[in-house]
Amino acid sequence: MLRMLGNFFSGNRKFIPLMSTALLALVAYGIGAYFFVGMRNPQVFFNLFRNTSYLLISGIGMTFVILTGGIDLSVSGVVALTTVASAVLLRDGWNAWVVVLLMLAMGMALGATMGSFITYMKVQPFIATLAGMWFARGMCFFISDDAVTIDNPVFQILGKTKILIPGLKELADQQGTPAPYISIPVIVAFILLGIAIYIAHYTRFGRTVYAIGGNEGRNEQSARLMGLPVNRTKMLVYTFNGFCSALAGLSFSLFVSSGHGLYAPGLELEVIASVVMGGTMLTGGSGYVFGTFFGVLVLAVTQALIQFIGSLSSWWTKIVIGILTLTFIGVQTVLANRKSGKTTQNTQELMAVRRRQQRLALGIGLLVILAGVAIFSVFKFRSGSSNQAEADTQCVVAPFREDEAANLVKNGAVIVYHRTAGPQCVDELFAIYPDGRITGSDGIKKVEKQIAPEEVEQLLTAISVDHQWFTNEIYSTYLNPCRQCFAHYIDISYNGQAKSATGVDGTTAMPPGYAFALAEIRPLLPEINPAP
């Protein structure tokens, strides 16, 4: 039995990273479902796909690039540029489908440009694509400084259509729960995945891609000598990734239904991490497009777990992803060295090196497992001691009441301040009027009080002049608030100018000026829930 298992593993060694990723995703989800009742909800499972459709789309393109031994760091820039450009074009009344086609063409053009620098000018891939990212991000701000909302009906339909799952709908109807659903971008991502698997494994182009990558660029030379169209293939791969980035950008803008140049920071790192976790070698030449799917799934489960645990802030995602990436790269390196060790002569020295590497890999693996256990036990301890974990998972973050805020502004309020989320799931809305009247509620009790009108004037000048509320320094940030952080919405009108912006604290995602403005407003409202 054991031997069979051993034979199976050594025979399918190339599948080990892929299988371990799939297993990791399943186990992580299983652990989550065991500890958190909310995670057993089928909708939470389908949300894993819904929230990461853009990641999967972009991961597919990245897999091809990495297979050729290159890398593309421009993903997040192109995604942000797509959101901004499409939002602005739609605002100017362009046809939605024309915009979609234009965006895809733009992505391909950007990809092709970077590809030509890499292929023909021999610029290192990461430099060329880094420049590409800068360029794309910079262009966003030439197009628009502020976030532009998308209210085009076609985009709304594309983004908000719920596609019910055939078998589960009836089941949900029987139980009287809302039927779980996925969205159109998810379907698009899966179609793209299917096409990409076909291209990678069943076409001449796909085989050329595999032939180019690996062995520190030496395979590229071999491929060239074999007469494979290396240059054309590389160009096509970068163009395809540009296409994928633009498609991911469109899917992202459907997801957040707005466009801004600061969206998706560090997305390329998440994409690369999921490709690596999917078992694709960063040196190229070996890996599976399907593996990327599992890599994205691991990422999605990690994010979901961290959200459900609640006492952990969102930056833990970054750390966990970093650790996972390192582990997978470590395993890859060891596997690669084993492979190369077999082909060369089997001297004792080589064996020693191999043994050392095995020990190193084992050590790292143990360390990671230990760290995981330690972190997990810390949660257990924490959540056990506070007894709040169960209540936290039931809490739903209230959406911003923007319409209500707009009404208050219409009625003469100069500052409208809305705060939601946090450990107690507060939902506070306050309005400050020029005559010093402050009204509002903290979700439990109503508060009404009076301050001096001069104080309001002081506040307004402080926020708009000192902290430059009406400049580009203040912008809305998009971020899923964790349970511990607060999401703020501030609407300020002063001297004929009006601007509202949202921000999330707890992580430092809000612009600095926003935090200062917050610090000016908060002391006026000592009655309401203090920060935890």
Added chain:
Amino acid sequence: MKKPTKQVLTWRKITESRLFFPIVALTLILLFDFIFIPGFFAIENREGNLHGSLIDIFRNGSTVMILAIGMTLVIATGGVDLSVGATMAIAASVAGILMNPSALKNEVFFITDPNYTFQPLWLVITAALAVSLICGLWNGVLVAYMRIQPMVATLILMISGRGIAQLITNGLRVQITYKPYAFIGQGWVVLPFSLYLVAIVFAITWFITRKTAIGMFIESVGINFRSSYFSGIDEKKIKLLVYTFCGFCAGIAGLVASSNIKTSDANNIGLTTELDAILAVVIGGTAMSGGRFSLLASMVGALVMQAITQSMYAIGVPAFALQAIKAVVVIFVILLYSDQVKGFVQKISAPKKEV
């Protein structure tokens, strides 16, 4: 007859010098500023301290200059360090939290007392630099001993580094009001204090790389690490050394940056500065594939970057849009140095020589 040949020789020496191109670029940019931006070169004397746009270029460029010193050595060994920005953030977070630990209690605490600090300054600086040294050491171990590609190895710290920095500051932006600390980035002793820091780091590095054999070892590892190994150079230790040193430089840069804005902001300190640093080195003529390097040329490269930034600000290009312009500059510079273009230029100039 001897005179002209001597002149030709010196002219050739000048054009072939690594400093030639960066200095020409800097001169061109400054010339542009001189023509289009009135008062760019005005330097005023405020209470014995010199202020002005030109000084600002040096002052704001000091972080990139410090980073460029470490990055030059890393790139000279044929590697690259993408994690310097994250390391800056980590160092700044450590320093911030040691001076104002209120964030640990999960509250944004606005201190107004300029003399308040939780730990003494020497401890703050030592701790921040020690942590950044560890970051560099980590990169070095991954690259030298685990044989992971430098870009990938440092990418890991780039991903998780900001997470770690946020972990240290509990995800909050830590206010720093402690006066002596602010002096690092904002103080003036005739010239900005950060410039003296740059000078000290530069002088030490220059001495170590040019007056001892280490500089030659680094270049030799960059040109061919295998033959360096066979000629008795411990290339692993050299790599470990340069990555550790690069982390250390990033730590100093993080201190300067955080004291400059009086906050340690885990999300924004050092964001995309790794690119500025790499670019400065590339403009300085050090090839990305490793080999010969020139610290001074890298410094001029950093100044070129800062001069571009400063003059774009002066014309009124928004901060974020500036990236697009920088990107074009990067590609232009890299293409200028690339073998393809060099070959092309040689092709053009070759027939002329024959005539």
